[in-house]
Amino acid sequence: MRKHIWQKVLAISLIVILSLTLVGCGDNSAKNIEDYPTKSITVMVGFNPGGGVDTAVRGIQPYLQKYIGKTVLVENKPGNQGLIAMNYVGEQKPDGYTLIATTNAMSLNAMIFPESYKLKAAPEEALIPIYSWVNGDGNGIFVSQESAIKTWDDLVAKAQTEEGIKIAGSGIGSTDHITAITLTKIYGGKWTFVPMDSAGEVASAVLGGQVDAGSSSPGAASLDPSRVNMLAVTLKERAEKWPDAPTFIELEKPELYILFVIGLMAPAGTPPEIIAKLEEAMDQARNDQAFIDWAENAKQPIGKEGWRAETYKSYLTDYQSNMKALIPDIQEALKAAQGGQ
């Protein structure tokens, strides 16, 4: 009786699987470089749907589709702060049909957590920059409106006391964490980083008074100017949402010029002709009035202009060489946290 049932179970499973496989089959043939693209293009997103990177990609997708002339599919492969997707795309055929939407923090993560990075090429060489269409946001340090701390100087002064500053940010090794480590390095005193799961939780901890300050993108939806007081931002110029918050450049700490950059990249080895085609289409998409209107309405920090491959690449090179100097500090901070338990 038992054997008989298992045979049936197996047979029916196979039938269901096979029939579903047939549905999934399609045309996969690639043609010449000049004809590119001849089929749909997939953009991998290493983060969850609804997150910052995902929203930015979904926002530009219809326009990229319009100018490249083929369907553009967006696929989420979250995990490992984007590294799962980076590992995956880095291994794909460099034919321009599998691309990745990245943040500047991803290559840094690959350096901080070498055990999670699986590609043979160095993190800064595994992917070729194509175009960046979101480069207007960075990081900001904020407190609750109810807090006794009102200005950046107040915060720095408190960091020098025995109590020190408790600063919440999302995730270990994140831009938030790096900002906190850099702050300790520059200003001295005691800055205890309290890692949270998301920007929302950071805002919640600040509003609830559990921490002194928080570190988040100034553009984050969870930061409401009527409840939160932004003290300083890591941008080049003051953010529109926070006209009273100085930049660190104004505060004469240019080390804290940190941007949050989202861009499109292709696996190393992708022919330059294909990169050029994609770059052109992205530039047209970024400057399409309908996209600009959407970005304004959705408060996307797209910045003044899109970055073509060259600008994008030179920013990344600068960023990576700046950050490389910090990696020993970050790894030491991590070790200290691990030893402390």
Add this chain to the structure above:
Amino acid sequence: MESVVLQGLLSSLAPTSIIAVLVGVFVGIAVGIVPGIGAGVGLSLLLPIIFNVPPLIGLMLLLALWASDGYGASISSILLNVPGGAGAVATCFDGHPMAQQGKAGEAIGISMASSMLAGILGTFVLMLAAPPLAKLAVKIGPAEYTIMAILGMTLIGGMAGKNRIKGLVSAIIGLMVSFIGYDLTTGFVRYNFGSAYLFDGIEFELVLIGFFAIGELMQAGEEGGTVAEFGKMTGTVMGGFKEALKRPMSILRSSLVGVVMGVLPGIGITISSMAAYEVEKKFSKTPEKFGTGMVEGIIGPEAANNSCQPAALIPTLTLGIPAGSTSAVFLGALIMYGLTPGMDLFTNKAPLVWAMMWGIIVASIAYVLVGLIFANWFAKLTILPIEYLVPCTLVTCFIGAFVTTNSFYDLVVAFLFGLIGYVMAVLKYPPAPAILGVVLGPILEKNYFRALLLSDGSHRIFFNGTLAICLWCILALILFAPLLFKLFKNRKEAKLLRNL
């Protein structure tokens, strides 16, 4: 004010809105039924589609999907003993025994009525008390969350059923699984066997699929026969509806549990539905009958997981702080439409916000109407031979596992957990405590270490503040009250005997 409320109601009843709600309800029930995919995945699949749709229609679609997911999930729990989603684990306990008695229709009816009423109640709380509740919710810090997680551990006793030891072992397996991957406080990666895939730990859905769907189903497949013991059906959907309506206090209590836990970021439907089940058991005159098909045992989790949804919207809409992964996707949709959460949303976009809130109520009624048409068909699955049911469900589960993250490894992990789950099922280790362990582990761990970071390592932080003290008192009460009660009862009996 009144005109805005009315205007919202009218726009939620416009033909286009109703169509959006109906589409949302169908998709919601479908993703609910399939184990491993729930509202979160459903919402993220629809996000790109609603991109070019006006905000009102797009958001109504998402909310309707989200609201009906909980009802869909309970169908798999009741019929197959495989929870269709995280919030429906506790529904298995009494829902499935009822189906085995041939009363699947009745169980579905109970689930529908309590889901609908709880959804409506939760929405009223959202309408009336959102801003103050959100303010309260952010006041709760890591120390309080730590104590709440310890409180959550006491639920294991209830989940374990007859064999406490086996229940504890199962919970420990769950906790151990939850420790796999990257430690959020230190960045240290644990138990990942050198694999980058395990860096983020194991998706809760995969454990659910493995332990329940694969483990339990394979065992059921071996036994053969039909789900309903005699291949016959008694009890109707309408009958179940009436049974649920006869117990308004149960619905009210469980909805309250759902609302309280829904507002708190990070607690979520799994724990709230299990807690509501325990609360119902505590209030019952016949707690020993729980697990054999008690009506209250279905009302508890079903009401709690449906009132959780509108409650989760409270911090999302007022503060832009998502209460869980599903509300995070919903927040993404709001941002995509250029709707910035905050008090601004309630003043400047009031008609849209009210239409959304009414939309949840319209959706709650809609899924009951849709559900009524299909419920009897669903119930008939219980008189189908199990050998046909098992393979179809298994394949659906694996698709569910794959859809969540698009990763082949997920299939491997789901399969491995299926093997563990199968061994556990054969040895009669209950899977529910393991699920509780997987969910509670990270809440406990993260918040414990965060609290210590805040207090510079002093444990005194766990006893600071009224709320913390209250929570410890509740914990003491839960742990020692039954003991004291027994002692008291014994004394009374002894006295009575002496007086004789």
